[in-house]
Amino acid sequence: MPIIARMTSSPQQQDSGRPGEFELIAALKRVIDDSPPASEVIVGIGDDAAAVSVESGIHVMTTDTMVDGVHFLRERASWSDVGWKSAVSNLSDIAAMGAAPLHTLVTIGVPADVAVTDMEEMYRGLTGAFAEFGGGIVGGDVVSSSVFFVTVALTGRAAEEDGSPVVLRRDAAEAGDLIAVTGTIGGSVGGLSAVLDGLEGADAEALKQAHYRPVPRIAEGQMLVENGVHCAMDVSDGLVADLEKICAASEVGAVIKASDVPVPEELTSQFGEEALPMALSGGEDYELLFTLPFDLMDRLFARHRGMFTHIGHITDEPDEGDRVVMVDSDGVEMDLQSRGWDHLGAR
Template structure:
């Protein structure tokens, strides 16, 4: 069945059914929700904690290419991108508003698979979808607004200080390399291609890790969405500091490095959408974070007072192509 057969209100009814099936009274988000779908606004009981909000849009042909994904994977990816912003603040996610722009000839089953992926990803981190919007468009556009709260402190881009170590969770480069594979700009074997693809469409938002960083005394962080260099530059600009990193220390996805060798550094530095946490803190704090998280945490450089707003990459020869990272309005 196509959307043109079911209609807008028929689809809304199906989506509301999916939301109700996901209702979990054990989650704080559901306990505080007063009015969900079916009215002009959602409503929930507030609390004294700091409230935080983020929004992100995925556009067909810009963020994903037709034929490279399952609809459920796309649902996971779109929710994870927003969750990663919450993680970068050290917060907890509660509610999501989801908007779809869809072609009228889209299969209803595909839209429901997309929505189920969102619900599954959100539920894993305590999120209740409480409403949204539908409209027709010539291409698929997905927008999610995510609401949450922060406890005793937040991770900020503006809190880096000279002398801080620069560190990153996990491994980098796989998601950016996956896009290159999709565009036939990079050739890898089937096994590596599938690993890269999974990294791109099923990233792990570092929600718990961000909260633990706050507890352990980290002050500055950002999630790697536009690329390591680009996102570290955002920290440097906001904090009015500079950064020096060592290219040899950047933790590259092992499968990617084994497959394409030195070229993998380009994807690790500028590929984007790894959704790992890039943070700065005194060395002793980084040591505590590394001991507590149970995932790889790698120191790649330091924050300096010189060259405010700039990132210097040591150990790279011939320059790093595209180190400005992703910019929607520049090539």
């Protein structure tokens, strides 16, 4: 079954004074041609649309946009990091469905003061991430814009549980499930704070790396499906805010134990007591947050020890009050002041 997707040029939107659109597309095509080709491409960049062959099963699709001044600042981030991160925010959503990345379309809005070499560098960030995690670029669009933005759209193929394709969902948590998370939480906001505060040294640099070069949990997402996990999402808006989304979708509540949240050592060394609140509300960690029955957790721990941390459990839907509560090591409820950020709010 072929899929046809629109791609490439809109000549009427080309302004004089900015890089010629066709010159820019040719330069970007060279960057893409230098990276590993996407699989199953029938028609790639250069035609009216890309054409790829697909097999039966479940395909997932996602898109995400990064806008200068909203999601990043051009003065502060390298173009390569902007490309890497816009790839990873999409790859992470594919991971959160338990799928493998397939094909990518990239649309960029280019202001007059952006050079062809800037966009080549950004595409090297994009193609670097797709080369490492899958999802080669098969097309896109270039438009002029007063503000730089990049929109990535990505497809993926669902993993299989017992021979049948299955996706991880937010609405599949059940009371009694345990809650777990891959990796550590809070490194990205720690990196942003380290940049803003002018912190230096090995720990600050490790946090900055987490902020500018996050890693999507592609293999882990597929492993969860293959082992029978059904409920997951990626931590993009903050641990508590994202757990609230799982609880709302599943009509349940959640309790997390503060001392069990895996905070990176570097965050604690740089920010002390602020580390935990930062981790709970920070966002952009791109780890997987998932729930699973107790016996399944036992099996997963036996097979994949060190890959994830148990941080709490799912409860019945609360009659009133917050869906997500945090307790200290004695089980006493703690105050959760900052619950994450939404994309339409200021930061």
